[in-house]
Amino acid sequence: MSRIFFANRGAADRGAAALAALGVVLAALLFAGALLPSAMAGQPVPEAAKQAGTSAWAFGKVGLNGVLYPSLMRNIAKMKLEMQHGDDELGDPNGLFGVSVVAPRPGVKAVVELVSSSPLVNTGRAEVTLPRKGKTYWIYPFLTYADPIILVHQPVTATLTARLWLDGVAMGERPARVVIASVNDCVHSFEDDDDFYDTDWLYAAYVNENHPAVQQILREALATGEVSSFTGYQADARGVRKQVKAVWQALRRRGIRYSSIDRPSAKPDGVGVQHVRLLGEALASRQANCVEGSCLLASVLYKLGLEATLVSLPEHMLLGVSLDPKGRQQLYLETTMLDDSTFEEAAESGDEQVAEAVEQARKIAARKKAGKGDDDDEEVVNFISISAMRKAGVVPIPDPGEARPGGFTGK
Numbered sequence: 001m002s003r004i005f006f007a008n009r010g011a012a013d014r015g016a017a018a019l020a021a022l023g024v025v026l027a028a029l030l031f032a033g034a035l036l037p038s039a040m041a042g043q044p045v046p047e048a049a050k051q052a053g054t055s056a057w058a059f060g061k062v063g064l065n066g067v068l069y070p071s072l073m074r075n076i077a078k079m080k081l082e083m084q085h086g087d088d089e090l091g092d093p094n095g096l097f098g099v100s101v102v103a104p105r106p107g108v109k110a111v112v113e114l115v116s117s118s119p120l121v122n123t124g125r126a127e128v129t130l131p132r133k134g135k136t137y138w139i140y141p142f143l144t145y146a147d148p149i150i151l152v153h154q155p156v157t158a159t160l161t162a163r164l165w166l167d168g169v170a171m172g173e174r175p176a177r178v179v180i181a182s183v184n185d186c187v188h189s190f191e192d193d194d195d196f197y198d199t200d201w202l203y204a205a206y207v208n209e210n211h212p213a214v215q216q217i218l219r220e221a222l223a224t225g226e227v228s229s230f231t232g233y234q235a236d237a238r239g240v241r242k243q244v245k246a247v248w249q250a251l252r253r254r255g256i257r258y259s260s261i262d263r264p265s266a267k268p269d270g271v272g273v274q275h276v277r278l279l280g281e282a283l284a285s286r287q288a289n290c291v292e293g294s295c296l297l298a299s300v301l302y303k304l305g306l307e308a309t310l311v312s313l314p315e316h317m318l319l320g321v322s323l324d325p326k327g328r329q330q331l332y333l334e335t336t337m338l339d340d341s342t343f344e345e346a347a348e349s350g351d352e353q354v355a356e357a358v359e360q361a362r363k364i365a366a367r368k369k370a371g372k373g374d375d376d377d378e379e380v381v382n383f384i385s386i387s388a389m390r391k392a393g394v395v396p397i398p399d400p401g402e403a404r405p406g407g408f409t410g411k
Helices: 009-031 070-076 147-151 200-206 212-222 237-253 279-285 290-303 343-369 386-392
Strands: 057-062 089-091 097-102 108-116 124-130 136-140 156-166 169-180 185-192 195-198 271-275 308-313 316-322 330-333 382-385
Touching: 057 136, 057 156, 057 169, 070 147, 070 185, 070 200, 089 124, 097 108, 097 156, 108 136, 124 136, 185 200, 200 290, 200 308, 200 382, 200 386, 212 237, 212 279, 212 290, 237 290, 237 330, 237 343, 279 290, 290 308, 290 316, 290 386, 308 343, 308 386, 316 343, 330 343, 382 386
Parallel strands: 089 136
Antiparallel strands: 057 097, 097 136, 108 124, 108 156, 156 169, 185 195, 185 271, 308 316, 308 382, 316 330
């Protein structure tokens, strides 16, 4: 600290008063943003400025009603969903964590940072301009997640702290508690700002064609004698059907049993979610519900180069596979019949269910076209193409049980 010496006490008093007055002026100019150089725009300023000024703002969006779902957040960043579509929504177009800010003046530069108490969530940031004075804007920082977040199989809690700067002046911080759910929790739908989002596509993340067990299953499928080799669509429709049957027989020999376990680790209001075992977990436990059985078969068939589809029905799922490369012939399988039925019985059941669902969907569409439909009519069938989902950015969730040279990397 530097010191200033005065010749006499009166001069000292007058000098102190002058400095104090000058300090007030400088502080006023600083806090008004007049002395902030352009290089500091949008950047944190010294601690002394943190109490300067006020602006109405809140940490109002915290995941899905306070829950962060790793399977959803890991994939949503790679897809072009653009859930934020209003001119009052800024930053990450797919963000689920955001703050609301009332613009104190037109053209103010806003910076929002999200800092987590958990190493599983990396610091997120967004820098935006708020055009209109008095308007409330939602700002969503761009968040990323550490690879080990996919190792979470029991819910854990963390604190996310939002920090706001307006024209470089700190406006304080707002903490919020968040639950990080199990990676096994698959969000198939949710509501946000009175909008409904169908996220059935996320089931495709539980299809893992790269799992080492897939190659072992293919070897076991050859041992069934149904086929002598896997040639994909080089074979005709009958030959492709035999390849699918060989995989079915191999899984039957593994003793995969039906299990109806589907309760998620966290389920807030407005979120449709269910527990889905990863491929390695289903094989190790020899248990699978309709989703897990369909994802398991899809993993193997997609590895073969076949067009595999998850067929989502209300409260149920089947597996579909194209018997020719153009998809003119389709085979549907009821995968819950793996433990006690033949391949032919499962195919008959699958074909019947899909035909019924498609007919029901046709009738609903016809009623809506005639103006007689009900807005509450739900989709009765959704075909989730694995190849289409891979192109859209939905990637397999790595299984912690996979053998990896050098240990787990999460990639």
